[in-house]
Amino acid sequence: MTKWKKDCFIIELKLLIDTWQKDILLKRFEIARTLYNTTLSYAVKQYTFMQESKHYL
Numbered sequence: 001m002t003k004w005k006k007d008c009f010i011i012e013l014k015l016l017i018d019t020w021q022k023d024i025l026l027k028r029f030e031i032a033r034t035l036y037n038t039t040l041s042y043a044v045k046q047y048t049f050m051q052e053s054k055h056y057l
Helices: 019-052
Strands: none
């Protein structure tokens, strides 16, 4: 059984915002990026420890 191919379309629109709104968005995106990278780093470290553990084998 094959899957149906669905069409996908993306539209990009220019966001008209004030300078202070842009600064807030950039700060929030940076916080989110840092949080994501920290969480990912911790998960990879825990996964590595798990693989090296004798209990896992």
